Amino acid sequence: MLTEAEAGRYARQIPLLGIEGQERLKGSGVLIAGAGGLGSASSCYLAAAGVGHIRIVDSDSVDLSNLNRQILHRVPGVRKAVSAEEALRSLNPMIEVEGVDLCISESSIDDLVDGIDIVVDAMDSFEARYILNSAALEHGLPMVHGAVSGFDGQVTTIIPGRTACLRCVFPRPPPRDAPPVVGATCGIIGSIQAMEAIKLLTGLGEPLANRLLIWDGRCAQMDEISIERNERCPDCGL
Amino acid sequence: MQILLRSFGNLRRIIGSELHLEMCEGSLLRDLLLSLPGHERLLDGLKIRDDVYVLVNGRSVTDINTALKDGDEIAIVPAIIGG
Numbered sequence: 001m002l003t004e005a006e007a008g009r010y011a012r013q014i015p016l017l018g019i020e021g022q023e024r025l026k027g028s029g030v031l032i033a034g035a036g037g038l039g040s041a042s043s044c045y046l047a048a049a050g051v052g053h054i055r056i057v058d059s060d061s062v063d064l065s066n067l068n069r070q071i072l073h074r075v076p077g078v079r080k081a082v083s084a085e086e087a088l089r090s091l092n093p094m095i096e097v098e099g100v101d102l103c104i105s106e107s108s109i110d111d112l113v114d115g116i117d118i119v120v121d122a123m124d125s126f127e128a129r130y131i132l133n134s135a136a137l138e139h140g141l142p143m144v145h146g147a148v149s150g151f152d153g154q155v156t157t158i159i160p161g162r163t164a165c166l167r168c169v170f171p172r173p174p175p176r177d178a179p180p181v182v183g184a185t186c187g188i189i190g191s192i193q194a195m196e197a198i199k200l201l202t203g204l205g206e207p208l209a210n211r212l213l214i215w216d217g218r219c220a221q222m223d224e225i226s227i228e229r230n231e232r233c234p235d236c237g238l
Numbered sequence: 239m240q241i242l243l244r245s246f247g248n249l250r251r252i253i254g255s256e257l258h259l260e261m262c263e264g265s266l267l268r269d270l271l272l273s274l275p276g277h278e279r280l281l282d283g284l285k286i287r288d289d290v291y292v293l294v295n296g297r298s299v300t301d302i303n304t305a306l307k308d309g310d311e312i313a314i315v316p317a318i319i320g321g
Contacts, residue, residue, distance in 0.1 A: 122321045148320045169291070174317030175288055214247065223244075223246060226296045228295070
């Protein structure tokens with residue numbers, strides 16, 4: 001049930017989501033895995049939209065070089081989980097925000113997805129993404145994958161049992177890298193991830209299921225590739 | 239046989255965004271990849287580089303000896319890693 005203050009705060013989106021959709025957001029929990037560039041953009045829009053419980057996880061401290069894109073943070077040296085929690089609480093005091101200062105690993109992931117409805121992949125390595133992918137599949141949770149590099153980015157929505165999983169499409173991890181990134185690229189891709197999560201939580205629209213969306217910021221061009229499950233995938237294979 | 243090739247990100251500035259290719263019957267994926275400009279950006283010896291993904295009709299493929307058939311759609315996607 002929405003309060004009067006909540007109905008007022010979300011008045012410009014309730015005509016789109018309906019009262020029921022807004023209440024679904026309020027009753028939902030989203031895990032934002034990573035409080036970097038993608039986590040900054042996606043978490044801000046999910047918090048502002050009224051997702052009732054946001055758990056944002058990161059085990060790093062803010063570095064000066066993060067500030068071109070990681071708009072949750074202001075002060076180098078502060079733990080990202082702390083500044084993310086503060087920023088999101090300030091953005092929307094009507095929701096619960098939990099900043100978790102923890103490394104995502106096979107031993108920590110089950111606790112991190114407890115009580116969660118959707119996982120937003122905002123990680124910066126495929127090794128960590130595979131851990132998220134496996135956990136999301138095991139717990140039956142949709143996961144919105146996003147990644148960025150330079151002016152480019154990609155997004156797909158993984159629905160267990162229905163779509164290709166991350167490992168189907170990217171079966172081996174690429175070499176680790178810390179690519180240069182224009183901050184706005186994170187804004188574009190993180191915002192699409194937030195949109196996907198809102199659609200899944202409210203049941204509205206068509207998710208990016210079995211579609212890999214690819215953004216080329218140099219040409220301002222959005223393309224998509226149809227993707228399919230691999231029945232021999234080690235993570236989701238039949 | 240006709241193959242549609244699409245490439246993305248920085249690779250499309252090397253390969254081209256969309257190519258309609260005529261290949262001989264019995265061609266393998268490696269024949270196609272080796273025929274492309276900048277193929278050294280795609281292959282590490284006779285394997286697909288770790289920072290490149292190749293999808294044939296939406297399926298990720300790692301074996302360059304995969305046989306192609308008429309009408310196949312191939313997507314070449316550079317690894318995008320950052321968050």
